Amino acid sequence: MSHNDHFLFPKVQSSVLSDPSLFFSRNLLSSPLPTNSFFQNFTLKNGDYPEYIHPYLIKSACSSISISYPSIFHNPPSIYQKFVRDLTIFATDKTTSASDKSHVITSYSDLSVTLDIPSSNLRFFLVRGSPFLTCSVTRKTRISIYSVHAILSVSSNSSLTKHTIKLNNGQTWIIYASSSVSLNPSVSLITSGGFSGILRIVVLSDSDPTCESIVDHFSYCYPTSGVAVLTKSSCVEYKWKKKGWGDLLMLAHPLHLDIICKDYCNVKILENFKYKSIDGDLVGIVGDCWMLKPHQVSVTWHSIKWVNEESYAEIVTALAKDVDSLDSSAITAKSSYFYGKLIARAARLALIAEEVCFLVVLPAIRKFLKNTIEPWLDGTFNGNGSTDSEADIGFGVYNDHNCHIGYFLYGIAVLTKIDSTWGKRYKPQAYSLVADFMNLDCLSNSNYPRMRCFDFYKLHSWAGGLTEFADGRYQQSTSEAVNSYYSAALMGLAYGDTHLVATGSTLAALETQAAKKWWHVKEGDNLYGEEFTRENRVVSVLWANKRDIGLWFASPVCRERRLGIQLLPISPISEVLFSDIEYTRQLVNWTLPALGREGVGDGWKGFVYALEAIYDSESALKKIRKLSGHDNGNSLANLLWWVHSREGKCYWSRVLPFSFVIAA
Structure with missing residues (x-):
């Protein structure tokens, strides 16, 4: 993803982007800056919107850092965590600073960000999954700690290195100091004498009565940063840099616990420490x-189960009509998103034609793909997103780059597969598109930021770009995110690039498991509470700090759209995303009544029936045959291919096309 990213598309000066570099230290400005990171709010406008850095909401404002151990509010429309300034840490006496910013980002990585407060001597190591907030006081400084809650008591040990703070909201916080420091409490403010060294701040969880003894034991070792490494064995390895002495205590979310190798590096799980x-x-x-x-995820061009040969005729008939309707000159879509969907739709027709042995249509599809893809790769796109932040669904402000580009990569992968000469000609441009959102480098000479959209702690992608949101980044369509990495892996197959195949496969696998964990809401699950789970089978928009049932483009009653946006585009990888047949049945049964509303389009109905085909292909096929239209990224041939491959058999006697499987 980096060895071919020397190609650059024409640059366009944006008039709608903010300048996030204002919050970064100068030594970081030689590298492309992140645009969808877990700390993006710290870089936008005033930088004072909170971010969720597990397990705390962190807010930087007025040369201070506020920490909140948030309460979770459950109801059918949404679930959210409320930010409250449980504790706010700042220097009692401000120093003179050349910067007028509340904070400066001095370093960042996959799992951490470090904030310096220019008007003080405070540096905060914000490391994801650390139960402690760690502050380095670089010079002797008087510290103040404010709370919106009444401070009931402050008690200290004899060495003045451990201070226990009880608040009237029921919380108990502990502050550990690397050397003696005296604290002077009042109703809502605690002040200290001069101090330099390390402060570690932690709230006691009420899940385990031994919590205090555990944090006591691990208070001496603190992380300063953390990186994620994709290994040759298709795993993700976390490595934290630490200081102090003893072992490092961190926190894992449910998906971590599902896939962590418990025997690796002698990690120990504290099951009751939550x-x-x-x-x-x-x-x-x-x-x-x-x-x-x-x-394990299998990356393959064609259906995993294959299509029943008895069904070829029906698919071929639809395929001939769908291909005959291809006309690049008739395309009215201007945005990269909707244009890309049309490209990927045509590319699907080529692969279906291969699978049902109807190769006579390939020249027409190849011509269409060349005519639609080449103008974008040749740089004739006018950059309309640079002057309109709403154009291209926010592509110009770095929103959803993986989803948009993923559709193009699918078309490029298929066209390269059927026309290797074309693929060789446009390989630099193709790899530059991949690198836009899948660059693994951290080097200053890279053209793109590291992993623009993918979050190595949450293990899924984020959207939002350079827009400030109160609840952090978000993701709406998990299936389009999966498609982006799947398409990159297919491009690797087309070019014989095993590294790209492995990387795309691993990211697609992680994105898939994250979708199943946090977007797919199963009956009886307790993750989101009884009321939310009773009313919903899918999360529509997942924010860092909130779960919404409404879509950006539809209200919660549009269940067919809520289902469809988590399925499109339909391709072989869709079978992996919806491998849980019982959940799929629950989702379809929850959605079907919504199809009776007036104005529900056949395009969205097609996605519902496609999932129904997973467990009842006969019923779904009858409904699909009656549809009068399809989503602009879908087709009748694609739906028929999908239904007939649900009941297919593996014909091992035939020569199978090459696929790539990564070990689980």
């Missing part, structure tokens, strides 16, 4: 190196 979170309970893990091994 912190509540909107993502599910965070559980204590002892160890500064983790290995995460996602489930």
Whole structure:
């Protein structure tokens, strides 16, 4: 993803982007800056919107850092965590600073961000999954700690290195100091004498009566940063840098616990040491190196089960009509998103034609793909997103780059497969598109930021771009995110690039498991509470700090759209995303009554019937045959291919096309 990213598309000066570089230290400005990171709010406008850095909401404002151990509010329309300034830490006496910003980002990585407060001597190591907030006081400084709650008591040990703070909201916080410091409490403010060294701040969880003794034991070792490494064995390895002495205590979310290799690096799981979170309970893990091994994913051009040969005729008839309707000159779509969907739709027709041995249509599809893809790769796109932040669904402000580009990569992969000469000609441009959202480098000479959309702690992608949101980044369509990495893996197959195949496969596997964990709401699950689970089978928009049932483009009553946006585009990888047949049945049964509303389009109905085909292909086929239209990224041929491959058999006697499987 980096060896071919020297190609650059024409640059366009944006008039709608903010300048996030204002919050970064100068030594970081030589590298492309992140645009969808877990700390993005710290870089936008005033930088004073909170971010969720598990297990705390952190807010930087007025040269201070506020920490909140949030309460979770459940109801059918949404679930959210409320930010409250439980504790606010700042220097009592401000120093003179050349910067007028509340904070400066001095370093960041996959699992951490470090904030310096220019008007003081305070540096905060914000490391994801640390139960402690760690502050380095670089010079002797008087510290103040404010709370919106009444401070009931402050008690200290004899060495003045451990201070226990009880608040009237029921919380108990502990402050550990690397050397003696005296605290002077009042009703809502605690002040200290001069101090330099390390402060570690932690709230006691009420999940385990031994919580205090555990944090006592691990208070001496603190993380300063953390990186994620994709290994050759298709795993993700976490490595934290630490200081102090003893073992490192961190917190794992539910997906971590599903895929962590428990025997690796002697990690120890503290099953009763838990912190509540909107993502599910965070559980204590002892160890500064983790290995995460996602489930196996097969990346293949064609259906996993194959199509029944008896069904070829019906598919071929639809295929001939769908191909005959291809006309690049008739396309009216201007945005990269809707244009890309049309490209990927045509590419699907080529692969279906291969699978049902109807190769006569390939020249027409190849011509269409060339005519539609080449103008974008040749740089004739006018950059309309640079002057209109709403154009291209926010592509110009770095929203949803993986989803948009993923559709193009699918078309490029298929066209390269059927026309290797074309693929060789446009390989630099193709790899530059991949690198836009899948660059693994952290080097200053890279053209793109590291992993623009993918979050190595949450293990899924984020959207939002350079837009400030009160609840952090969000993701709406998990299936389009999966498609982006799947398409990159297919492009690797087309070019014979095993590294790209492995990387795309691993990310697609992680994205898939994250979708099943946090978007797919099964009956009887307790992750989101009884009321939300009773009323919903899918999360529509997942924010860092909230779960919404409404879509950006539809209200909650549009269940067919809520289902469809988590399925489209339909391709072989869809079978992996919806491998849980019982959940799929629940989702379809929850959705079907909504199809009776006036104005429900056949395009969205097609996605509902496609999922129904997983467990009842006969019923779904009858309904699909009656549809009068399809989503602009879908087709009758694609739906028929999908239904008939639900009941297909593997014909091992035939020569199968090459596929790539990563070990789980």
